[in-house]
Amino acid sequence: MSGREDELRGNLRLVRERIEKACEAAGRSSDEVTLVAITKTFPVSDVRALAALGVQDVGENREQELKAKAPECPDVTWHFVGQLQSKKARSVVRHASVVHSVDRSSLVAALSKAAVAEERTVRCLLQVSLASYGSADAATGFSRGGVEPDAVLDLAGEVAAADGLELGGVMAVAPLGSDPDEAFDALRVVASWLRSEHPKADWISAGMTGDLDAAIRHGATHVRLGRALLGTRTPLG
Ligand SMILES: *Cc1c(COP(=O)(O)O)cnc(C)c1O
Secondary structure, eight states: OOHHHHHHHHHHHHHHHHHHHHHHHTTOOGGGOEEEEEOTTSOHHHHHHHHHTTOOEEEESSHHHHHHHGGGOTTSEEEEOSOOOGGGHHHHHHHOSEEEEEOSHHHHHHHHHHHHHHTOOEEEEEEBOOGGGOHHHHHHTOOOOOBOGGGHHHHHHHHHHSTTEEEEEEEOOOOTTSOHHHHHHHHHHHHHHHHHHOTTOOEEEOOOTTTHHHHHHTTOSEEEESHHHHOOOOOOO
């Protein structure tokens, strides 16, 4: 057993405990929450180690890293969580079963075409912009992407009607410097609008290392954890 495997085993235990406690505090069952390990910048050996420890869902935020790692570890479900250019849709669809960052019509069209060409069904989550819930974002004009809440249902209709795509739910990143409780509460409202028209689209992808507990309080079904599991990232050059 290498030192790194021991480290990942320990981190995973702590993360599972954190999820368990947050669920308990929220009166939820931890069976309702799926851990997606975000392995960006870390080597595929870490992905294999996590898979051996029972992690079944792994995510990347760049197409290049996804396509390099996914074929090396085909026994996990790969998620794509980053901003996606339409021209990279084919490659992402080839390697990922779930795309969390669907935010515009042109991307829906590109993903649908790619899914049909690859003869796959891709589960799509609509990334919702919560920028208006973050005072820091409003001040800097910095957006972390996503469709505006009032445009979610139109985009959902497009995904639901598209060949090769399956509407899965919503995803969001809490605005920097904002109160994540406020942001994730807003996300829960958007998720309930979506479910009222598309009952099967019941996933809420929310919560990262810094705001996991708030996300679970507000109904997250999929938490996307990087640093808590893998440690500090060295920025890519
Ligand atoms: C990197 C990333 C995460 C994980 O963030 P951590 O703070 O490392 O837990 C989650 N979601 C997205 C979209 C990311 O890019």
